[in-house]
Amino acid sequence: MRGVKVIEKLLTKNCVSREKPSTYDCCVICSSSMVWRISQLFPESYIISNTACQVLPNIASVFFAVKNFEIPLIAIAGTTAINIEKFVNLNFQPAEIEFKLLKKVYENNIEVLLPLYEENEKQLNAALMEINIDTQIDNLLSIPEFENLVSEGKLYICGFILDESAVYGDKINFYLINFNGLKDPDEVRNHDLLEEIPEAIRKQKVKRIHVQF
Template identity: 60%
Template structure:
């Protein structure tokens, strides 16, 4: 049985003891499929993963990262290759709770998404991911404990898409699509918060597929 082989593999493997980091530089809410990339890029990050990049089922964990670990950044990170439409169609009782917000997002945006990207599946997936990330950030902004820190510039909320499908560029990489609720790429590039980032990098890596706000 395949499952038994997995159990045996885990029992045989030695695991190096990892020291607890002295600080955590960010909290990342992401999809389980890209955790390995994020953990290698950001070893001091506090990663919260679920299948469809949903913040609210893990709201207490996000609050813990902000309150107890004092992270200066909460990032919602999705993938352009992830098909969120699959999760909307799940007929499973628990998904009614876990994907409640995702289903609402899809119901409100599916007509326009399908009409705009009907012939382009890659762009459709990326556009729906962008909208999903936007709504997760909007909901987090509505929480006083977080919004107060953002107003004091003690915390940033941002949205990233890992372009595994190469929709935004020719190579796979992370793109910034939302900053504290700002969705217009030009507004994000011009934000004082990002003034220390080179203009050439901002021009290349701050992009969106879906520009109808």
């Protein structure tokens, strides 16, 4: 009966009339659990979602957004609320391709990360999410159409973490962890393209758990 009630709700709920944005300011590839928050905070965003922020399964949609709307920013946004290990260990054969992409990231890094963060499960999960986001950005930058736009300064590709587990700070906030493939927080904070952002914000919100490359 619960499903029927949801159908009824969709059929009878009045859609709030709101002016459609004339353009989108960014394309957000995010964890599915974040869509409600992204849509509230950034209503002019073109949102593509899946549980682990995977880019390649949605690459046609990403390219469409960038080319059709001339979007200046692609944001890969993960959250500390997603347990990557649990997702990797799901046994669902029809999704084998998507799982393989994430499992490769997990298996290539878990042996290095475990000794560093074995006493802090939240930090371990955050480090895995960071590396996963790094991989998605590297995947985009390996595609000439995206790499050319970045090199021409027409597109930024950034990695963000929404800290919902008090790993980076004591409040739920977004943190910038990767800028156009750069992972070193000091390099990102001091990048000339980010000079318009106040220094105090850059110092506080450009941060990583895993800084050993």
